[in-house]
Amino acid sequence: MSKRLCAEFLGTFWLVFGGCGSAVLAAAFPDVGIGLLGVSLAFGLTVLTMVYAVGGISGGHFNPAVSVGLLVAGRFPAKDLIPYVAAQIVGAVVGAVVLYLIASGKADFSLAGGFASNGYGEHSPGGYSMGAALLAEIVLTFMFLIIILRVTSGDVPAGFAPIAIGLTLTLIHLISIPVTNTSVNPARSTGPALLVGGWAIQQLWLFWVAPLLGAALAGFANNALFEKRPGVVVGTPA
Numbered sequence: 001m002s003k004r005l006c007a008e009f010l011g012t013f014w015l016v017f018g019g020c021g022s023a024v025l026a027a028a029f030p031d032v033g034i035g036l037l038g039v040s041l042a043f044g045l046t047v048l049t050m051v052y053a054v055g056g057i058s059g060g061h062f063n064p065a066v067s068v069g070l071l072v073a074g075r076f077p078a079k080d081l082i083p084y085v086a087a088q089i090v091g092a093v094v095g096a097v098v099l100y101l102i103a104s105g106k107a108d109f110s111l112a113g114g115f116a117s118n119g120y121g122e123h124s125p126g127g128y129s130m131g132a133a134l135l136a137e138i139v140l141t142f143m144f145l146i147i148i149l150r151v152t153s154g155d156v157p158a159g160f161a162p163i164a165i166g167l168t169l170t171l172i173h174l175i176s177i178p179v180t181n182t183s184v185n186p187a188r189s190t191g192p193a194l195l196v197g198g199w200a201i202q203q204l205w206l207f208w209v210a211p212l213l214g215a216a217l218a219g220f221a222n223n224a225l226f227e228k229r230p231g232v233v234v235g236t237p238a
Helices: 002-026 035-058 064-072 078-103 130-151 161-180 186-196 206-225
Strands: none
Touching: 002 035, 002 078, 002 186, 035 161, 064 078, 064 130, 064 186, 064 206, 078 186, 130 161, 130 206, 186 206
16 A cells, blocks of 8 residues: 555656646746647646556556546545545645745746636636536546546557546646636645645635546446446556
């Protein structure tokens, strides 16, 4: 278990540091900013690379919603849920702190810019309402988990599932960065929010409730709609 939790910590650290780091440090960098497309790709690449690196140890969840979805689908033991989620949150917070230490080395840096936090209403990049944000996060997390469950069900050649999962997360970001800055991952939302405080903490509830609900619905839907196949014992890459 200690090795599995270390893998979850490291994977979630890399997701937050790499994904949010691309948004904070590189998205609008003068002349060569990577923009929305680059940030979306960065999030997908963090998951893809870490699933290949440590997915064989922990299942490569890196996301409390993934752990919950797998639990509901019968792919993950309930006794391991709290330790996994704790490791994921700690990894996300440490990733956000390291990113802050780097970003604050720039003279005009300020957390007032949001620090890649998720938000709705006036804190949505595109000004989308709370209802729109809630629906987007539920639907996108639902689809994320459905894809994860299917590509790890035995129908996809071994070794290719992480590619599909990483590309799915890229697509999800391409869709929803304008709406919420994209969460689909409560740990990813928690790390930056704890540093920003204020509105980011006040709105954090949505980025726990919506992803967990979407993931649980996906677990039920997978079992109801598709033939159950032997899955990964301790989880599945995500």
